[in-house]
Amino acid sequence: MLLILEKNISLKAVNELIGRLQWMGFQVVKGHHDNNRESLALVNSLHKQLNPAAFKDLPGVIDVLPLDKPYKLAGTDFKSKPSIIPCQGLSIGGPGIVIMAGSCSVESEEQIMETAKLVAACGATILRGGAYKPRTSPYDFQGLGEIGLHYLSQAAKQYHLLSVSEVMDTTEIDLVANYIDILQVGARNMQNYSLLKNLGKINKPILLKRGLSATYKEFLLAAEYILSAGNPNVILCERGIRTFETYTRNTLDIAAIPILKELSHLPVIADPSHGVGLRNMVAPMSRAAIAAGADGLLIETHPDPDKALSDAQQTINPTMLAEIINSLEPIAISLDRSIIRSQ
Ligand code: PEP
Ligand code: MN
Numbered sequence: 001m002l003l004i005l006e007k008n009i010s011l012k013a014v015n016e017l018i019g020r021l022q023w024m025g026f027q028v029v030k031g032h033h034d035n036n037r038e039s040l041a042l043v044n045s046l047h048k049q050l051n052p053a054a055f056k057d058l059p060g061v062i063d064v065l066p067l068d069k070p071y072k073l074a075g076t077d078f079k080s081k082p083s084i085i086p087c088q089g090l091s092i093g094g095p096g097i098v099i100m101a102g103s104c105s106v107e108s109e110e111q112i113m114e115t116a117k118l119v120a121a122c123g124a125t126i127l128r129g130g131a132y133k134p135r136t137s138p139y140d141f142q143g144l145g146e147i148g149l150h151y152l153s154q155a156a157k158q159y160h161l162l163s164v165s166e167v168m169d170t171t172e173i174d175l176v177a178n179y180i181d182i183l184q185v186g187a188r189n190m191q192n193y194s195l196l197k198n199l200g201k202i203n204k205p206i207l208l209k210r211g212l213s214a215t216y217k218e219f220l221l222a223a224e225y226i227l228s229a230g231n232p233n234v235i236l237c238e239r240g241i242r243t244f245e246t247y248t249r250n251t252l253d254i255a256a257i258p259i260l261k262e263l264s265h266l267p268v269i270a271d272p273s274h275g276v277g278l279r280n281m282v283a284p285m286s287r288a289a290i291a292a293g294a295d296g297l298l299i300e301t302h303p304d305p306d307k308a309l310s311d312a313q314q315t316i317n318p319t320m321l322a323e324i325i326n327s328l329e330p331i332a333i334s335l336d337r338s339i340i341r342s343q
Pocket of ligand 2: 311
């Protein structure tokens with residue numbers, strides 16, 4: 001249930017109302033509905049037995065709307081306008097399209113510094129690199145851990161980029177958040193509910209990747225875990241799903257982009273690198289994702305892709321990245337958007 005509040009309601013009155021609702025047993029989340037009207041969402045299951053009309057008489061409430069979708073806070077009933085996630089002066093989800101680029105893993109100080117320099121020169125604004133890697137085999141390179149986070153954050157700062165890196169475990173959240181601007185939840189962890197709940201307790205943006213076999217509903221409910229625990233800054237990432245096709249590593253679900261943007265106010269970005277797994281397919285799928293309405297891209301880029309310690313076959317070089325970003329410009333313009341460039 002969503003309680004729409006009176007215009008110009010005082011903070012004191014809002015807090016009193018929240019206190020009263022909490023005392024009644026509700027979990028209450030503050031929001032802004034259409035026309036920036038303040039609202040309170042009652043998000044636990046208690047309201048199911050209650051009559052919405054009864055809430056209209058509460059002081060400060062002018063309207064009561066249903067929140068029938070299972071993803072109450074991620075859905076457009078809670079917020080119909082797109083959410084813009086603020087990140088160190090950069091806006092994710094607005095008219096500007098963000099490019100996140102960098103290697104699959106942080107490999108060494110020199111390697112990530114060189115990568116940062118090259119992707120910044122191409123126009124990317126966010127540097128990616130995994131320090132904690134969810135590898136399918138325990139014998140593959142697992143990432144450099146904390147020192148990798150340090151190298152990534154130094155390289156990002158040096159070239160005026162923001163940083164994104166994966167957090168795999170609840171016990172590492174504070175550590176990763178200490179170094180990194182955007183915390184990534186990998187596809188394999190999309191339904192790690194204790195990780196999601198704990199990421200809801202910080203306020204840094206969370207880049208949530210779609211699970212390998214997750215439906216849109218499951219994906220949005222994973223986002224709901226973070227939102228309902230108190231962190232409104234969630235970015236969804238379509239990174240391909242597993243299908244019967246074996247030619248590609250995954251099947252990038254382009255339809256997910258407009259569908260998620262219709263179901264949810266959260267920004268949606270696409271990862272064509274993991275989505276297809278083939279270097280030569282990154283450019284066309286990047287263009288397809290932006291044409292479908294993606295708010296950004298996550299692209300694995302390495303100074304010498306064949307030597308990348310992980311995901312070499314899907315990693316592109318900086319020349320290819322520059323070409324991709326340039327080719328996105330006319331698509332963005334045709335959609336009344338632009339590519340945010342670092343330089
Ligand atoms: C990654 O971004 O390097 C990664 C491991 O992605 P995913 O979780 O989508 O496989
Ligand atoms: Mn990778």
